[in-house]
Amino acid sequence: MVFQGAMNALNPVLTIRAQLADVLSTHHPAMSRSARRARCAEVLTLVGVDPRRLRSYPHELSGGMRQRVMIAMALLLDPDIVVLDEPTTALDVVVQRGILREILRLRTELGFAVLFITHDLPLLLEVSDRIAIMLDGEIVEHAPAEEVRDRARHPYTRRLLDSFPSLTGERGAFVRSGEAP
Known part of the structure; x- marks a missing residue:
C-alpha cells in the first residue's frame, strides 16, 4: 500500500534504511542483515532513488523522492497487487507525471496489478x-x-x-x- 502523504507515512526519526529494513525484518525474520541491506538498496534503485539515500531521513528528501520511497516499501515483498491511495496528490504536475510513469514502468517490469484510489478521474x-x-x-x-x-x-x-x-x-x-x- 502506498499512502497519500509520504511525509506522514514515513517516521521522521528513522532513516529510510531503518524503515525499509523493518518491513523485511517483520515479514522475513530469518533474512540476514546483509540481505536486508541489499534488498533495500535494490528497491530504491528500482524506483529511481540513489541507494545512498538509505542513510537519509524523510525530511531530507523531496516530496517526489519520499513518494518513491513509499513505492519502494510497497515493492519490498514482491506483491501481486499494489494499492495506491492518492499517490500524487501533494506533488506538482511534473513530479506527478514522473511518479506515474515510474509506477506504470514497474507494473510492466515486475508484473503486479495496480489499484488506484483517487479523485483524479482524468488520471x-x-x-x-x-x-x-x-x-x-x-x-x-x-x-x-x-x-x-x-x-x-x-x-x-x-x-x-x-x-x-x-x-x-x-x-x-x-x-x-x-x-x-
Missing part, C-alpha cells in the same frame, strides 16, 4: 484498464476506462467528467453550480 482515464466510480461508499459504475470516458451510464459519472476543464469547448456547470450529486 484514471489515462492509466487504467478498468474504473469503478463510487458515490457515498457504493460503486455506481464499473467499466473499461474507454467506456467510462465515452459512454458513462451513471449521472454522477457524467457530472464528474463534465467537471473537468475542456480545452476545446463547453463542459458542464457542475463545479460552478455546487449542486449535490
Whole structure:
C-alpha cells in the first residue's frame, strides 16, 4: 500500500534504511542483515532513488523522492497487487507525471496489478484498464476506462467528467453550480 502523504507515512526519526529494513525484518525474520541491506538498496534503485539515500531521513528528501520511497516499501515483498491511495496528490504536475510513469514502468517490469484510489478521474482515464466510480461508499459504475470516458451510464459519472476543464469547448456547470450529486 502506498499512502497519500509520504511525509506522514514515513517516521521522521528513522532513516529510510531503518524503515525499509523493518518491513523485511517483520515479514522475513530469518533474512540476514546483509540481505536486508541489499534488498533495500535494490528497491530504491528500482524506483529511481540513489541507494545512498538509505542513510537519509524523510525530511531530507523531496516530496517526489519520499513518494518513491513509499513505492519502494510497497515493492519490498514482491506483491501481486499494489494499492495506491492518492499517490500524487501533494506533488506538482511534473513530479506527478514522473511518479506515474515510474509506477506504470514497474507494473510492466515486475508484473503486479495496480489499484488506484483517487479523485483524479482524468488520471484514471489515462492509466487504467478498468474504473469503478463510487458515490457515498457504493460503486455506481464499473467499466473499461474507454467506456467510462465515452459512454458513462451513471449521472454522477457524467457530472464528474463534465467537471473537468475542456480545452476545446463547453463542459458542464457542475463545479460552478455546487449542486449535490
